[in-house]
Amino acid sequence: MRGMTGYRVRAAGLAAGLLVAGAAQGASYEFVPAPQADLNRVYRVDKATGEVISCQYGLQENTIGTTLCFGPGEGAGPQAPSEYSLVASRHLREAGVFRVNQRTGAMSICYVLDDAVVCTPQGNAGSAAPGAAKP
Template sequence: MTRRVPLALLAGLALGLAATGASAASYEFVPAPQADLNRMYRVDKVTGEVTSCQYGLQESGGGIGLTVCFAAGEGAGAQTPSEYGLVATRHTREAGVFRVNYRTGEMSICFVLVKKEQVVCTQQANPPAEAAADAAPPAPGRSGAGATPPQGGRP
């Protein structure tokens, strides 16, 4: 005997699984590039909120240590909903990371202010439009001052 599952039950189950999958992938984690720092940054991929945690020594009790976390401070709180990520540079003495908006191309730098015990970020920014136009290569078939010759060609 076969059992028939109501369509509404299947749709509800599918929606529940989709919501679970979406919430399971809502954060991205990136370590600070500084070689001697055990700090990890976390960004909410939808809101852009950035927080950070690192290992800390436990001064009393002789335990194994503790996790020290820093909440979102100035500029690190929720931004306009979008698609955010974190990118670490390859600079081995850099303690901060870039927060990037994959939809708009905007970036900001985020780092921990230990005295305030907060993560702070600069304002999200893009290069000015005129700077982007200046950096654009000339149209095919056109040359101009500062035009880059093709690889292997002469200026």
């Protein structure tokens, strides 16, 4: 029986280790507040897929308030697998953030529109915007 107990302890330790490793892999989010000075909104990006959502505090009658969250809308859903991050500008009246693909340098602007987060198509310096001056 003693050998069986040791086996159970090792198996339990292995299972716990796998759970911790799985949690570390699954916790691949980055959070950035909107730069707008009078807006209590935070954006979240899945660093592997680029999916963006946003949440903010909302008043609710006869309560301490509520958390209002906006799911991914057009352009804010999963992108090609890569390494994504969020960057807030320093523009005090800007409610959106930049989603940056760390591998390619491509960027898009994400913001809340109606009841969802939307993002512009990804662009980078190699593909200047229409009408933009080219070097």
